[in-house]
Amino acid sequence: MDPAFRTPLRLTTQLQILAAILSLLGCSNDEEQVPLPTLDPPAAGDGFQLSMSTTVEPGTEAWMCSVYPIPVTETADVHSVEFIQNPGMHHMTLSTTGVNGPKVAYGMHDCNVLYEQMMDSFTMIFGSQGAEQGDMTLPEGIAASLPADIDIVHEVHFINTTDKPIELYSVVNAYTIPEDEVVAGIWGGQVRDETIHIPASSQHTEWTRCLMNREVDVLFLASHTHDLGIEFTIAPYDGTTVGDVFYRNTDLHDPMIVQYDPPMTLPAGQGFEYTCTWDNPRNEPVEYGTSTLDEMCNLALVHTPMDILAKCEVVETSDGVLWE
Numbered sequence: 155m156d157p158a159f160r161t162p163l164r165l166t167t168q169l170q171i172l173a174a175i176l177s178l179l180g181c182s183n184d185e186e187q188v189p190l191p192t193l194d195p196p197a198a199g200d201g202f203q204l205s206m207s208t209t210v211e212p213g214t215e216a217w218m219c220s221v222y223p224i225p226v227t228e229t230a231d232v233h234s235v236e237f238i239q240n241p242g243m244h245h246m247t248l249s250t251t252g253v254n255g256p257k258v259a260y261g262m263h264d265c266n267v268l269y270e271q272m273m274d275s276f277t278m279i280f281g282s283q284g285a286e287q288g289d290m291t292l293p294e295g296i297a298a299s300l301p302a303d304i305d306i307v308h309e310v311h312f313i314n315t316t317d318k319p320i321e322l323y324s325v326v327n328a329y330t331i332p333e334d335e336v337v338a339g340i341w342g343g344q345v346r347d348e349t350i351h352i353p354a355s356s357q358h359t360e361w362t363r364c365l366m367n368r369e370v371d372v373l374f375l376a377s378h379t380h381d382l383g384i385e386f387t388i389a390p391y392d393g394t395t396v397g398d399v400f401y402r403n404t405d406l407h408d409p410m411i412v413q414y415d416p417p418m419t420l421p422a423g424q425g426f427e428y429t430c431t432w433d434n435p436r437n438e439p440v441e442y443g444t445s446t447l448d449e450m451c452n453l454a455l456v457h458t459p460m461d462i463l464a465k466c467e468v469v470e471t472s473d474g475v476l477w478e
Contacts, residue, residue, distance in 0.1 A: 190323045191238055201329040202226055204248060204306055208262060208322050210314040215446060216322060217265040220308040221258045224250075224300060231297035233331040236289040237282055239324045244311040244446065245378070245409075246324050247281040250304045258305065265309055269444060276307060278344070280326065281454075283378070283409040292373065293415060295337035296458060297330070313446060339460030340373065345428070345468060347451040349475045350442040352382065352434045359432075360451060360473060363391050364466035365425035370457035371417035375401060376409040378452040382432040382440060386410075388453065391427040393469070409454070417458065425466050428453045 195203040206220035224230070239246055251258065255275050258268065269276075279298065282288055292298070314320045345364050352358045377386035388401035403410040430451035434440050440449050455466065468476050 188321075190321055191325075192323075193236065193238055193325050193327050196327055196329055201232070201327060202230065203325065203327050204308060205323070205325040206308045206310065207324075208310070210312055210320045210322050212314055212317045212319060215311075215313045217311045217444070218309070218322075219263045219265040219268050221260050221263060222306055222308070223260070224302065224304050224306050226300070226302050228302050229333070230300045230302070230328065230330050231333055231336050232300060232328045233297045234289065234291040234329045235280055235326055236287070236329075237324070237326040238287045239282065239285075239310070240312060240320070240322055241286045242312070243282075243284065243286075243324070244313065245281060245283040245309075246311075247307075247309045248279045248326065249276040249307040249309065250279060250300075251275050251307070252277060253301055253303060258307065260305075265311070266444065268307070278342070278454075279306075281376075281409070284405075290411070290413070292340065293417070295335060296340060296373070297336045298340050299336070299460070311446075338458045340456055340458055341460045341462060341464060342374075342454065342456035343465055344378075344455075345453045345466050346442075347430070347471065348442045348477060349471075349473055350430075350440075350449050350451055351473070352432045352440040352449060354434060354436060354438050357384075357431065357433050359429055361427055361429040361471065362451070362453070362468060363396075363425065363427045363470040364453075364468045365391070365393055366420050366422055366464065366466050368461060368464040369419070369421045370459070370461070370464050371419050372414055372455055372457045373417050374411055374413050374454075374456040376411040376454040377401075377403045377428070378409055378450055378454065379406050379430055379432070380446055380449045381406060382434050382449055383430060383451075384433050385431040386428065386451075388426050388428045391425050393423060393425075396427045420457075425469075426453065 210216040383406040386403040387399045389399045390397035
C-alpha cells in the first residue's frame with residue numbers, strides 16, 4: 155500500500171525537550187510524567203480523531219475496550235486513516251454495535267467480559283496488529299460511511315512482560331471526503347474457524363473453504379492467528395478446485411493487510427481456501443479462544459459495494475465442521 159496523506163505522522167518530542175530543561179535546572183525528572191506519543195488531529199472539516207489510553211501493570215495481559223460516542227455530528231465518509239500505538243501491541247480494533255444494536259455503557263471495559271456477552275453484535279470498522287504506526291487509503295471515491303449516532307468500541311490487547319507499568323495508548327486519525335465525491339461504500343467481515351484443535355507437541359494445519367453469496371470487489375485481505383501460528387495462506391476456490399496460493403504470511407505479529415488495486419472481482423460462487431499452520435510445543439492441545447494462550451485462524455476481507463448481506467459462506471473444512 156502506498157497511501158497519500160494530507161500531513162505526515164508527527165510524533166511528540168516533548169520528552170527530549172523536558173529532559174533538557176530539567177538538566178539545565180539541576181533537578182531530576184525521575185518522577186515526571188512522560189507524555190504519551192500522539193498525532194495532530196485532522197483539521198476541522200477534514201476528519202476526526204479516536205483515541206484511548208490505559209495502564210498495564212507489570213507482568214500482566216491487558217485486553218481492554220474503551221466505549222465512547224463517535225465524535226461527529228453528521229455522517230462521516232472516511233477515505234483514509236493513520237494510527238500510532240505502543241510497539242508490540244498484539245492488536246487494536248475499532249468496532250461498533252451500529253445504530254440499532256445493543257448499547258454499552260461509556261467507559262473502560264474488560265474485553266473478555268464484553269466479547270463474551272455480545273461479540274456477534276460488533277461490526278469491525280478498522281484494525282491493526284503489531285505495527286507501531288501505519289496508514290491506509292481507500293481507492294478514489296470509495297469511503298466507509300459512519301453515522302453520527304453510533305458508539306465506538308476501541309479495543310487494545312497488550313502483554314506487559316516488563317517489571318514496570320506501561321501506559322498503553324492508541325490514536326487513530328480518520329480523514330473524510332465530501333459526500334458528493336463518494337461513488338461507493340465498503341463492507342467487510344471475518345471468517346473464523348472456532349473449532350480449532352491443535353494436538354500437543356506437534357505441527358498442525360487446518361483449512362477452511364468459503365464461497366461468496368454475492369459478487370463483490372475485494373479491496374483488502376488480512377489474516378490473524380496467535381503465538382503458535384507459523385503460516386497463513388489464501389488460495390482461490392471455485393467450489394470444486396483450489397488454485398495456487400496467492401497470499402502467504404509467516405509473521406504472526408503482522409496481519410499482512412494486502413490492498414488490491416485494482417480490486418479483485420469475486421463473483422458469487424467464487425471464494426477462498428485459507429489455511430493456518432501452528433507449531434505447538436506444549437504438552438497439551440490448544441483450541442480456539444480469545445486469550446493469547448488460545449489460538450485463532452481468521453480471514454478478514456473488505457469489499458465494495460456496501461452490502462451487509464454479502465459474506466463468504468463456509469462450505470467445507472478440514473475437520474468437517476461447518477459454521478456460519
